Amino acid sequence: MTSDAWKSKPRRFIQYNDLVFKGTRSINGTPSETITTKYGSTEYLLRHGSYVTAQDTQLLIKEDKISLDLAIETTNWDLETVKAHVDFIKEQLITRGKLWAIDTGGTLIWANVLLDSYTPTYEWTYRDDGAICFQVEFNNYSGVWHKADGNTTFLMPYELCSWTSMLANCFYNSDCDNCENTAWVERGFCENCALQCCELGDAEPLCSLRGDVEESFFSQCDSVYRVVHNCELGRNMLGSEKLWGQAFCDTCIEDIFTTKFYADTVLKSRNITVTLYGEFENPEITINDTKVKLEGKFTKGYLSVSSDGRIYEFEQAVELQCEPTEISNTVLTLCDGKWWTVEKGFNQLIVQGITSSHFCAFINYERLTY
Missing domain, CATH: 2.40.30.200 (Elongation Factor Tu (Ef-tu); domain 3)
Structure with a gap:
């Protein structure tokens, strides 16, 4: 065959x-x-x-x-x-x-x-x-x-x-x-x-x-x-980070990071988690023209934001499965009145409010078909 x-x-x-x-x-x-x-x-x-x-x-x-x-x-x-x-x-x-x-x-x-x-x-x-x-x-x-x-x-x-x-x-x-x-x-x-x-x-x-x-x-x-x-x-x-989805890292960052990523999901994916590494002040996370903003300073190292409203901050990767610090979603604003959507093909990710020189972003989404 x-x-x-x-x-x-x-x-x-x-x-x-x-x-x-x-x-x-x-x-x-x-x-x-x-x-x-x-x-x-x-x-x-x-x-x-x-x-x-x-x-x-x-x-x-x-x-x-x-x-x-x-x-x-x-x-x-x-x-x-x-x-x-x-x-x-x-x-x-x-x-x-x-x-x-x-x-x-x-x-x-x-x-x-x-x-x-x-x-x-x-x-x-x-x-x-x-x-x-x-x-x-x-x-x-x-x-x-x-x-x-x-x-x-x-x-x-x-x-x-x-x-x-x-x-x-x-x-x-x-x-x-x-x-x-x-x-x-x-x-x-x-x-x-x-x-x-x-x-x-x-x-x-x-x-x-x-x-x-x-x-x-x-x-x-x-x-x-x-x-x-x-x-x-x-x-x-x-390792824990492998389970966080596609990874993007860079050094010498000045406030803003932008990249494109390819998604092979057939149906639009709305169950999304973005995990950031670095230090941030009033960070804004934009996926395909949909912006989510958080108010405050986040300096522990890792910051995780999910489209179900959960926000976590933690110092080491293993803490996300143990006892991360949960942040009240009152600091969160859906600037466009909705959560992100990942579509089939190329998508754009923009992160603003980065105050550290080294930065990583992990994006995890459902890859759906029918």
Whole structure:
């Protein structure tokens, strides 16, 4: 298979929570997903067409439903562990979480979804082809898909952490009765305390992988990787600043810094955090002609401003995850009556009120598609 051939494939759903859809044959038929947009429409009485109203030139997206016909392979299951495997599948499906997919072109994406309906087939008995089949419908309640962050998304070799082998080992682990007393447990999973695979020692950050890694997800029978989203692992492995987004630094600054950055978000992104390093007096942060101003002097080193109104000041990068100083948003003014927006293509960032010679700016935003 050539690289051009596999990149033309449609979106492939690969995992929900920790339930990996092993190989392309784990999904029967064609998945169903319909995208619908938000706008108002009033039909003209004496002319063609209708009058439409929308919030912006780019339409907003409604929640949508994703229907999958799943076939979970059972040929490597022991009869003694069937109950544990089935319980694991049901527990994963009923838990709100992330649905992962490979988009056309090879981009790893995810959506926050919840189970809307579940239809079992053959009452969870073995089929002749060695699979358990059932239909699920997920509700993508935010309506959007997120492009995976290469610094917080990791790929685990699936053969080292297959959920079936994980459960089998857990099933026979004599310490499982004491599982609830261990530090590993977050949701009461026995398997979380039973195996080293939960320590993520073999996880590789998506940003460091080379070659057409995405091609491995189109194998018919097997899965090479399990996807793990873990911010804490990203901080420990790559450093806190890597999680703050695109970085821009300069020296010999005199009051103002300006730069352009490219964003590959398809939908306009409004969930934005700007983190500044340096010293500032009445700083103004402008993104694409939208200005946000803060009143006061900020000399601790780092200043973080988010589009949800949160403002933090701290001296060292690690403090943002620990106990940063929270600043009242009464010092904040939305000069244009709205927060920033990052659009697809080139965007402009301007920071004024810099009183130190050395300066850095980090901009983090959602990379959205549908």
